[in-house]
Amino acid sequence: MQIDFAIIGGSFAGLSAALQLARARRHVLVVDAGQRRNRCVDDAGQTSHGFMSQDGRAPAAIAADGKAQLLRYPNVQWLDGLADEARIGADGQLDFRVGDMAVSAGRLILATGVRDTLPPVPGLAERWGRSVFHCPYCHGYELDAGEIGIIAAGPLAQHHAHMLPDWGRTTLFLNGAYESGDEERAALARRGTRIEATPVARIEGEADVVLADGRVLRMNGLFTQPRTAMASPVAEQLGCAMVDGPMGPFIQVGATQETSVPNVFACGDAARAAGNVALAVGDGVMAGLGAHRSTMF
Known part of the structure; x- marks a missing residue:
């Protein structure tokens, strides 16, 4: 599959990034395995707090609404599965696999999240x-x-x-x-x-x-204070620079969420020392805008 923009991770940060690109009328692929960091909270029926207009709602419900709204855009594709075997192709494309499917993207946004060790x-x-x-x-x-x-x-x-x-x-x-x-x-x-x-x-x-x-x-x-680790190997496979944070490593990004690898952006918990739903959504907006603008400037 050849796509302009691919986003790995379909939780709060990934959904937010995808929405910006969808509204820019770009073709977007979201790859998601349904493994949000707070899925144990979803299972417990608990609620998310501190996100304006969504305070007190279940995280799973917020994400489900976001996905439904995103998929109303005809230029968005959704692929269930885990991304792996990422590499930079000879033509500069960003290649990875999802099961038996090969994907090649011009721009890649990593919203892969982290895992906690208690x-x-x-x-x-x-x-x-x-x-x-x-x-x-x-x-x-x-x-x-x-x-x-x-x-x-x-x-x-x-x-x-x-x-x-x-x-x-x-x-x-x-x-x-x-x-x-x-x-x-x-x-x-x-x-x-x-x-x-x-x-x-x-x-x-x-x-x-x-x-x-x-x-x-x-x-x-x-x-x-959990110790965190990358939930996906893709950032390491691509050679993205990392920062050793107080809770664990995270992807180094710049002002527009760009990583050290050209045309690769990152957002959400994988790209900050600590975060929450509201920060993930904000980072996703910036990653989407950054990826889009990188095609022009």
């Missing part, structure tokens, strides 16, 4: 997206200013520990992930964050933290 605490992964979160702005308000726990995965937990007292009474569970110094302890005390050094044995109930000494601290919700 600290190895029993019971934590089962509650991911339900009562265990990573973004206070997305989920902090719903905890009703109650008890909030932070399961440390490393020094990045300090960031959560300074922020979360604005959302509730906060306890930082060090869990042997790192050593907190006197200066940090004093700063957190000023914020009202309590520090618990006893290791965490497991998580039970909604968000109950069972400590190694048998104590059970009941929390309204928990936050942790």
Whole structure:
């Protein structure tokens, strides 16, 4: 298949990028495997927050509406499947495969997202997206200013520990992930964050933290710092430069979401250190505009 613009990833960033190109009357192919980062949240019937006009809706519903609106444009094609075996062709085209189908595109937008790896605490992964979160702005308000726990995965937990007292009474569970110094302890005390050094044995109930000494601290919700990795090998296959972010590597992009590889753009969680639905949509707009304008300027 030969196409002007291909987008790998059909979640919030990819849909947003595709919409800009569709409205520019360009022929667009979206390749999607239906593996949104927050699909576990979709399964739990939870809601997305902080995205104007969509606050409180299920992420799956927002994405489904976006896809339906996009597919009203006759110049858009949708292909279900995983993209792989990406390379730069001798003619400068961007080639990849989706199953048995070969695709060649003049411009490529990567909206491939990331995968999360959580600290190895029993019971934590089962509650991911339900009562265990990573973004206070997305989920902090719903905890009703109650008890909030932070399961440390490393020094990045300090960031959560300074922020979360604005959302509730906060306890930082060090869990042997790192050593907190006197200066940090004093700063957190000023914020009202309590520090618990006893290791965490497991998580039970909604968000109950069972400590190694048998104590059970009941929390309204928990936050942790997942380690992220690219959800697709395509960026690496094409040779896109990466940035080593605090949560994991992400694709290096410029002002119009262009990568280090000519005619390849990237957006969404794969192309920023941390994000949310609203940021992914905004990045997608810029990637679509950038890819379109690169054909002219």
